[in-house]
Amino acid sequence: MARKIVLKKVGVHNLKQVDLSLDPNQLIVFTGVSGSGKTSLAFDTIYVEGQRRYIESLSTFARRHLGDMARPEAELIEGISPTIAIEQKTAGRNPRSSVGTMTGIYDFLRILYARIGIPHCPVSGEEVAPQSMEQILHQIQKLPEKAKIIVLAPFAKGKKGEFKEEFAELLRKGYTRVRLDGEIIEITDDIAIDGKKAHDLDLVIDRLVVREEDRTRLTEAVTQGLEAGEGLVSILHVETGREQLFSEHAYSPKSGLSYGPLEPRDFSFNHPSGMCPKCQGLGSLLEFDEEKIIDPEKSISEDCCSVASSYHTVRFGNIFDNLARLYKFSVKIPWKKLSDEARKVFLHGTKKKWIKMRFIHPVKRQSWTEYVQWRGVLHEARRRYQEASSDSYRRKMEELMEESVCPSCQGARIRPYPAATTFKGKTLPQVTALSIEKALSFFEKMQLNKEEKLIAEEVVKEIRQRLFFLSDVGLHYLSMERTAPTLSGGESQRVRLASQIGSGLSKATYVLDEPSIGLHPRDNRKLLASLRALCDRGNTVIVIEHDEETILAADHIVDVGPYAGKFGGEILVSGDLQTLLKNPDSVTAEYLTGKKKIPIPKKRRKREKKAIEIVGAKHHNLKDASVKIPLEMLVAVTG
Ligand SMILES: [Zn+2]
Numbered sequence: 001m002a003r004k005i006v007l008k009k010v011g012v013h014n015l016k017q018v019d020l021s022l023d024p025n026q027l028i029v030f031t032g033v034s035g036s037g038k039t040s041l042a043f044d045t046i047y048v049e050g051q052r053r054y055i056e057s058l059s060t061f062a063r064r065h066l067g068d069m070a071r072p073e074a075e076l077i078e079g080i081s082p083t084i085a086i087e088q089k090t091a092g093r094n095p096r097s098s099v100g101t102m103t104g105i106y107d108f109l110r111i112l113y114a115r116i117g118i119p120h121c122p123v124s125g126e127e128v129a130p131q132s133m134e135q136i137l138h139q140i141q142k143l144p145e146k147a148k149i150i151v152l153a154p155f156a157k158g159k160k161g162e163f164k165e166e167f168a169e170l171l172r173k174g175y176t177r178v179r180l181d182g183e184i185i186e187i188t189d190d191i192a193i194d195g196k197k198a199h200d201l202d203l204v205i206d207r208l209v210v211r212e213e214d215r216t217r218l219t220e221a222v223t224q225g226l227e228a229g230e231g232l233v234s235i236l237h238v239e240t241g242r243e244q245l246f247s248e249h250a251y252s253p254k255s256g257l258s259y260g261p262l263e264p265r266d267f268s269f270n271h272p273s274g275m276c277p278k279c280q281g282l283g284s285l286l287e288f289d290e291e292k293i294i295d296p297e298k299s300i301s302e303d304c305c306s307v308a309s310s311y312h313t314v315r316f317g318n319i320f321d322n323l324a325r326l327y328k329f330s331v332k333i334p335w336k337k338l339s340d341e342a343r344k345v346f347l348h349g350t351k352k353k354w355i356k357m358r359f360i361h362p363v364k365r366q367s368w369t370e371y372v373q374w375r376g377v378l379h380e381a382r383r384r385y386q387e388a389s390s391d392s393y394r395r396k397m398e399e400l401m402e403e404s405v406c407p408s409c410q411g412a413r414i415r416p417y418p419a420a421t422t423f424k425g426k427t428l429p430q431v432t433a434l435s436i437e438k439a440l441s442f443f444e445k446m447q448l449n450k451e452e453k454l455i456a457e458e459v460v461k462e463i464r465q466r467l468f469f470l471s472d473v474g475l476h477y478l479s480m481e482r483t484a485p486t487l488s489g490g491e492s493q494r495v496r497l498a499s500q501i502g503s504g505l506s507k508a509t510y511v512l513d514e515p516s517i518g519l520h521p522r523d524n525r526k527l528l529a530s531l532r533a534l535c536d537r538g539n540t541v542i543v544i545e546h547d548e549e550t551i552l553a554a555d556h557i558v559d560v561g562p563y564a565g566k567f568g569g570e571i572l573v574s575g576d577l578q579t580l581l582k583n584p585d586s587v588t589a590e591y592l593t594g595k596k597k598i599p600i601p602k603k604r605r606k607r608e609k610k611a612i613e614i615v616g617a618k619h620h621n622l623k624d625a626s627v628k629i630p631l632e633m634l635v636a637v638t639g
Helices: 038-056 060-066 105-116 133-140 164-173 212-228 314-327 340-348 377-387 391-398 416-420 428-433 436-445 450-472 489-503 521-536 548-553 577-582 587-592
Strands: 005-010 018-022 027-031 076-078 083-086 148-160 177-180 183-186 198-209 232-237 243-247 250-252 257-259 284-288 355-360 367-372 401-405 509-513 540-544 556-561 570-575 611-617 625-630
Touching (some): 018 570, 027 038, 027 548, 038 060, 038 076, 038 083, 038 540, 083 489, 105 428, 133 212, 133 243, 148 212, 198 212, 284 377, 314 355, 377 391, 428 436, 436 450, 450 489, 450 521, 489 509, 489 521, 521 540, 521 548, 548 577, 556 577, 577 587
Parallel strands (some): 027 540, 027 556, 083 509, 509 540
Antiparallel strands (some): 005 018, 148 198, 148 232, 177 183, 177 198, 232 243, 250 257, 284 401, 355 367, 611 625
16 A cells, blocks of 8 residues: 655745645546646646656766756655656647657557558559468468469569570570560570660469379479579469469569568658658648748849848858859849749759859959859758757748648658558548547457467567557547647647556656646546546556546545735645535635525627638648637537
8 A cells, every 4th residue: 555645834835834645546627716836836846756756866976967856845745756747738840749749649650550450562562472482382382283374483573685695694594595574585505685665574483283192293384483493483363364373572463563561660751761751750841931042033042032041151152143144034033033043043052963063252252163053042941940959940941931741642652552552441541630539449340360369469569558548538539640730738638548548657746737728528527537537556646637527526535725926835635525525715626515606797899890710720630620719708618
């Protein structure tokens, strides 16, 4: 049994030397009017002391790095277990972190897709099949008796050339026949091949009739074929013309593309082997918006582009003059009169890699030549943006940019081959785009076969459980792909809460501030059940909350008050609901018993005609929503 939390004579902020004793493993609500001191008690005393003790337990080396924390002002604090704060703050600006990665679900999905996903060729869309030589031989043993077959090994696909040297080499190795562009021919000295055309060439390994007594010959031919074909061999059925291709790698016969094995890291948009190279795994590209950075009335010599280096610097003045001379335009005419080519050269650079440029110093008049690789002012500006250390500078640049979906991965964030891998008919990007609710039902409905169960049953269980926790804290509408910067403070708090429940930690003290904010009463009940689940695992949960339902559900209520600031700072009630309701000084009790309430106004404002009209909104999960919001009124948006 964990120990009681005991606080004596706490004087943090406005708290007036209060004493408090709390039982462990309970759901405890700290309530009271705003500014009464409940946050000082929960966060600035209990949480801070938990952190301080944790740091104190570390080595001196670690402590030196973290710095010592001040002890909260109190005579005695004991029974504090490791404390974890789950605050209402945004999850940060890092787009590399998503609901999926924050909860660890994405890690399990990566394992799932790498282990039992079905790789598809992103070009042909068909399944690719990695097979071991044994598997291939096993399949070939199933060929029907008396079937006439030819065992072929691919030698070249879509390759230009006359293959003269290759044929000589093949003859030396003992091959006598090849299949050239679908036709089986004998290798002779006088094969004439159009060297300018692309050809398909296969080696004929053996021609045979499948017979029980000849099975070893078949096995030998296939083994030899796999060796010659570097892991690829095909069986041509002479009578039907049907051809079966077997590959030791993942191979798509339709596109002719082979692929390597897939590892979990290949599904990560934060790992070089997985991330889309075009957008670096972000799924979108930030590009400068030409309308925002160009003043069409100004010329290049008047610095018409706000993100370009000035024409009045020695270096760029010379570069722009050289470009003008080479591409025959003037730096002195307004941008709107420049040709498309001139604009392109200025913004996006020259196709030619290195250009010899003549530089003249405008004052000293000396001259020199330099080879310049001109990649355009946008490239220069992008580099300045990427290398900038100042956040405010980056934000200013971002205001001039437009975000667009990456044309290479279409927002999938990972490379095409892993992105095309399916599990029960869905690709990984498709699964992460589902709402938590739909993803949960997908993972609950799908069936694993015997072999899949062996490999992935545990992984699927983890995924289901975590999705369940997310749905339980009222986030059923979010998708796993949603990135941290797009979450509200309340949403990211609940995502963190869900991952804490998933972590299975026990004997900890959790401190949360107003987790009910923004939640519909229906989802609030689910949230309460989640908090309860944390307690059931042997944790103590302290929640700062005004919400009535949460107060009613608590095991223990601490009411701080009676009013704000110096008129608060006292503990009015520390006990169960009945104790709170009986307290004559508690403002909270007055509202709970209905003695005080927020009156429904008798008179309403008259509706003005003025309104904000939103038509066809599609942001996040909005489905073409249209709404009129009247102005000059108090408007509630609920759901
Ligand atoms: Zn991309």
